[in-house]
Each structure stands twice: as structure tokens, then as C-alpha cells.
Amino acid sequence: MNNIISNENLSVEIHSKGAELIQIKQNKNNYIWDVDTKFWNKTSPILFPIVGRLKKDTFSINNASYTLGRHGFARDYEFKIIDQKESTIEFLLTENSITLQAYPFQFDLKLKYSLEKNSLSLQYTVINNSDTIMPFSIGAHPAFAIDFSKNDYQILFDSDAELVTHALENEQFSGETTKIPLDNQILPLSYSLFEKDALVFKNISSRSLTIFENGNPYLKIHLGNFPHLGIWTKAEAPFLCIEPWFGYADSLKSDGNILNKEAIQTLAPNDKFECSFRIEIL
Template sequence: MKIEIQNQGFSAEINSLGAELTRLDQNNFNYIWTVDKAFWDKTSPVLFPVVGKLKNDSYTIDDGLFSLSRHGFARDFDFEVHQKTENSVTFSLRENPQTLLHYPFAFELQIGYTLLQNTLVIEYFITNNAAGKMPFSIGAHPAFTIDGAFEDYALVFENDQELLRHELENGLFSGKTSAILLQDKTLPLHYSLFEKDALVFKKLKSKYLTILKNNNPFLKVTFGNFPSLGIWTKPDAPFLCIEPWQGYADAADANGAIFEKEGILVLDQGQTYKASFAIEML
């Protein structure tokens, strides 16, 4: 089911399957890329209860072994519409027999989308309804339209002059890092940046970045309280993903214990975690 929200000439469409953003329009231009399965079959999947790949696609709790695919399962389930107004909608997902096989916790994940003039605010509320502590990660994965040549685009970071990239090998952190020097806080885009998978930055000084097209502001993505960021595309693909994360993939030498996983968050029983980010159309 597709849900549309609108506000003063701007509109957004969200699919209840995965609570996935599929359109973000201004003057009939969609800032979210249109799916071409030759490249990728998603537009903006929600990453929960893990971000990235687990070693051996599994994790342990005490003596129990559980399987969980890359980025978790939230994108695969139909969310209920919890609340709807003209310019906002909130979706809800709770545990079910299928999720409990892979993630043995009672939870509620609410995702809110609100259009405020030219800005879409996305909010996440994760509640632990289980008895005891609950580990989790949460992340966004919006793919933005590249209209024209990829090299016409650049990223301008709020405060960073140099980025520390944590390198991936087969989806896991290899332990290697490399520095990316910016030109006046600016990263010109070219596909060769992504030859070794996504750019992953575990920590940034910046709280937002601006996408430029031909040196003109195109979009602004504000990360809010997400400390980590992934940036990704595929060779020759007409999209760029800007991914605010709370959590990230396993290291190649990870021991698999989910409560010891680097970047994992842990909620006490009855506790709710809140996070948000925003996409501003410029």
C-alpha cells in the first residue's frame, strides 16, 4: 500500500512494505531514484535490527545461534499505518513469529515521515517490549536521483576537511582505513570511489552534508543523532545513497556475540530510543 503526504507543493510517497520512501517530489521532480532492477531493487530500505553484514550472517546470545541477513528484516515486512495526517504518516512494526526466529525480542519500531515546507523529516522510535535488555541498530538507506553525469555532483560536509574511511571486504570491515582529503570540505564524486564497496565513516565532525549539482545546492541531508554514515552507489548507476547509521557491519574478526558487537545499542526493558534525520530539497 502506497501512502502519500503533501505540503505546499511538495509531496512524498511511502510504501507500507518496509515503510520505504519511494518518492520525494518538488515540481514533478522525484529526488528519490526510480527503481531499475538492473542496478538495484530498492529506493530507501529501513535497516533494522542490524546495519550491514554480520559475520557468517549470524550472531550469538549466550549459547543460542541466530541467523540474520544483511541490514536485518524490517524492509521485508508490511508495516501498519499508525497515524496519518495530510503532511505526515507514522508506520509501526512489531515482532511476529517470523521475526522471533531470527531476533528473539518483543519490540515496536515506529517510523514517522513529516513534510515541513521543503524538508522531509524521518523519525525512528524503537521500544523494547521484551523482558530484559534488547540489542539493536537502526539505519537509513535513501537513494537519491543522479540526473545526468555522476561527475557533475559533489558532497560538501559541514565541518570535515578529512574523512577516515573504514574499508570493507566481502561486506565486513577488514581492519584497514584510509584517509580521504577534501577540497574545502568538498568531495567530488566519481564512480572509482566505490570500487571497494561503500564509503563508511564511523565518526564525523559534520552533522549534515549538501549534495551539489554543477556546483549548485541540490539536496541537504542532516544526520541528527546518527554518528555514522555510509555513502554508496553501483558502477554507472543513476543514484547515490546517503545513509545515516547507528551501528554498522561486523569486523572480519568479530566473535559473533551480539551484545559485544561494535556500535550496537542496547535498550532496557520498556525503554524507547529515538533518532531522526532530514532531507531538504534545495
């Protein structure tokens, strides 16, 4: 089911499946890409309880092994609306008999969308309802309507003079890194940047990214308290994903124990975790 929130500047559409952001409209301009399945069938999936791919798609904990696909399962389930007003909406997902087979924890996963002026804020809350420590990662994956083949796009990083991206091999980190120089903190965008998969920046310094279209400010992503960032597209696809993350994929050297996973988050029983970021239309 599609749900709409709005204010005097923006109209936002979110689907209850995956609590997935479908549109951000200002007048008739949609800043989220319109799905074309020859490239991709998503617009903004939530990544939970992992981000990226596990080695052999498995993890172990408490002497048991579990199978969990890339980016987890939250994007595949219907969320329940627990609060809705004109300019805000909040969704909830909890465990079920199927998720427990892949991820043996009881949880509340909440995603709240809030509009203020020209901005959409996305707030994520994770609560551990289990009686043991719960490991998890969480991330966002919005795809913005950006077509390199038609227009010139650049990203301005607010506090990075140089970027270091971590190479992926079969969707796992190989240990290799590449430095990407910036010109006055600006990265010109081209499909060639993504020939070897996503750009992944661990513990990025910048707290905001501004995208320019033909030299004009287009939109700005405020990363909030998210420490890691992925940027991704496909060849000739008319979108660019800007992905704030808490956590990321396994390395090729992973031992499979999720508690040893690099950048994994953990919650004690009854504890709560919160993170947020903001999309500003310029």
C-alpha cells in the same frame, strides 16, 4: 500500498512494505531514484535490527545462535499505519513468529515521516517490549536521483577537512582505513570512489551534507543524532545512497556475541530509543 503526504512545496510517497520512501517530488522533479532492477530493487529500505552484514550471517546471545541476513528484516514486512494527516504519516512494525526465530525479541519499530516547508523529516522509534536487554542497530538507506555520467556532483561536509573511510572485505570491516582529502570540505563524486564497496565513516564530525549538481545546491541531508554514515552506489547506476546509521557491519575479528558488537545499541525492558534525520530540498 502506496501512501502520499504533501504540503505546499513537496509531495512524498511511501510504500507500506518496509515503510519505504518511494518519491520526494517538487513540481515534477523526483529526488528519489526510479528503480531499475539491473542496478538495485530498492529506493530507501529501513535497516533493522542490524546494519550491514554479520560475520557468517549469525550472532549469539544467551548461549543461543541465530541467523540474520544483511541489514535485517524490517524492509521485508508490511508496516501498519498508526497515524496519518495531510503532511505526516507514522508506521509501526512489531515482531512476529518468523522474526522471533531470527531475532528473539519483542519490539515496536516506528517510522514517522513529517513535511515542513522544503524538508522531509524521518523519525525512528524503537521500544523494547521484551523482559531482557535488547541489542539492535538501525539505519536509513535513501537512494537519491544522482547520475554521475550526466552531471557533475559534489558533496560539501559542514565540518570535516578530511575523511577516514573504513575498508570492507566481503561486507565486513578488515581493519584497514583510507584517508580521503577534501578541498574546502568538498568531495567530488565519481564512480571510482566506490570501486571497493561503500564509503563508511564512523563517528563522523559533520552534521550536514550538501549535494551540489553542476555547482548548484541540489539537496541537503541533516544527520540529526546519527553518529555514523555510509555512502554508496554501483558502477554506472543513476543514484547515490546517503545512509545515516546507528551501528554498522561486523569486523572480520568479530566473536559473534552481539553484545560485544562494535557500535551496538542496547535497550532495557520497556525502554525507548529515538533518532531522526532530515532531507532538505534546495
